[in-house]
Amino acid sequence: DIQMTQSPSTLSAVVGDRVTITCRASQSISSWLAWYQQKPGKAPKLLIYKASSLESGVPSRFSGSGSGTEFTLTISSLQPDDFAIYYCQHYNSYSHTFGQGTKLEIK
Amino acid sequence: EVQLVQSGAEVKKAGESLKISCKGSGYSFTSYWIGWVRQMPGKGLEWMGIIYPGDSDTRYSPSFEGQVTVSADKSITTAYLQWSSLRASDTAIYYCARPEMAYKYAFDIWGQGTMVTVSS
Numbered sequence: 001d002i003q004m005t006q007s008p009s010t011l012s013a014v015v016g017d018r019v020t021i022t023c024r025a026s027q028s029i030s031s032w033l034a035w036y037q038q039k040p041g042k043a044p045k046l047l048i049y050k051a052s053s054l055e056s057g058v059p060s061r062f063s064g065s066g067s068g069t070e071f072t073l074t075i076s077s078l079q080p081d082d083f084a085i086y087y088c089q090h091y092n093s094y095s096h097t098f099g100q101g102t103k104l105e106i107k
Numbered sequence: 108e109v110q111l112v113q114s115g116a117e118v119k120k121a122g123e124s125l126k127i128s129c130k131g132s133g134y135s136f137t138s139y140w141i142g143w144v145r146q147m148p149g150k151g152l153e154w155m156g157i158i159y160p161g162d163s164d165t166r167y168s169p170s171f172e173g174q175v176t177v178s179a180d181k182s183i184t185t186a187y188l189q190w191s192s193l194r195a196s197d198t199a200i201y202y203c204a205r206p207e208m209a210y211k212y213a214f215d216i217w218g219q220g221t222m223v224t225v226s227s
Binding site: 001032034036038043044045046049050053055087089091094095096097098099100101 | 142144151152153154157166168169202204206207208210211212213214215217218219220
C-alpha cells in the first residue's frame with residue numbers, strides 16, 4: 001500500500017505569512033493528490049485536486065504543486081480563517097489514502 | 108444544491124448493531140460513488156469504503172473489510188454504513204463523502220458527519 005506522510009505535523013504562523021505544507025508518497029502517484037481543510041467540528045473541505053487544480057470557490061491564495069512522490073500546499077498570505085488542519089489524500093485503484101494531517105496554528 | 112445529509116448522533120452499547128445513513132440530493136445519485144470516512148476522537152481521516160449506487164459495486168479499505176458493511180438504496184438516494192456488533196473502539200465521527208472519480212479523483216462533497224458513541 002502507498003503511504004502518505006505529511007510534514008510538519010504542526011506549523012505555527014501569523015497572519016500574512018506564506019506557508020507550505022509537504023506531502024510525500026511512498027512511491028510515485030503521478031498527480032493523483034488532493035488537499036483538504038478541516039476546521040473544528042466541521043467536515044473536511046476540498047481545496048485542491050489533481051495536485052494543482054483549485055476547487056471552485058476556494059480562494060486563490062491556496063495553491064498546490066508537485067508530482068511523483070512530493071507535493072506541496074502553499075498559502076500565499078495567511079488569513080485568520082486559514083488556521084485549521086490540512087490533509088493530503090491520494091487516490092489509487094478505488095483506494096483513497098489520507099495523510100496524517102498538519103495542524104496550522106496561530107503563533 | 109448538491110448535498111449529503113447524514114442521520115443523527117447515536118449512542119450504543121458494545122455488541123449492539125447499528126446502521127447510519129447518508130442521503131444524497133441535487134445530483135444523479137446513481138452516477139457517482141459514495142464513500143465513508145472515519146475520524147476517531149482527536150485523530151485524522153481514514154477512508155473506509157465506497158459504493159457505486161448504480162450497480163452496488165463496493166470496495167473496502169483493507170483496514171475495514173469485514174468490520175463494516177457499506178450499502179445503498181438508489182430508490183431513496185441513500186447510502187448506509189452498518190455494524191453487526193459494535194466495539195468501544197468504533198466511537199468516532201463518520202462522514203459520508205462523494206468521491207468524484209471522473210476527473211477530480213477527490214471527495215468534493217461531504218456530509219455533516221454522524222457521531223457514534225459506543226460504551227463498553
